Amino acid sequence: xxxxxxxxxxxxxxxxxxxxxxxxxxxxxxQAEGKMDKAKGAAHNAAGDAKDIARDATRQRRLGHRAxxxxxxxxxxxxxxxxxRRV
Numbered sequence: 108x109x110x111x112x113x114x115x116x117x118x119x120x121x122x123x124x125x126x127x128x129x130x131x132x133x134x135x136x137x138q139a140e141g142k143m144d145k146a147k148g149a150a151h152n153a154a155g156d157a158k159d160i161a162r163d164a165t166r167q168r169r170l171g172h173r174a175x176x177x178x179x180x181x182x183x184x185x186x187x188x189x190x191x192r193r194v
Contacts, residue, residue, distance in 0.1 A: 111155030118148030 122144030129138030 109155055109158060111151050111158060115148045115151030115155060118144050118151060120148075122146075122148060 122141045124141070125137055125144060126141030129135065129141055
């Protein structure tokens with residue numbers, strides 16, 4: 108979980124609180140702000156997912172095999188693996 112995912116979760120929570128508070132008080136403006144914050148949170152999550160995909164693709168290309176994406180130790184070539192696991 109990176110910074111974008113954290114921002115997204117925080118914005119979604121903030122939006123949900125504003126949305127419910129706006130409904131309870133009958134404040135349409137606050138309710139609209141809550142919906143905007145929820146959408147902003149979803150956008151941050153999408154950006155975080157895109158960053159994760161790019162990071163994984165770069166890692167796979169750099170290491171040259173599937174162990175890069177699995178997160179498990181590399182046993183390709185035994186203990187002298189020329190593609191060491193990078194975290």
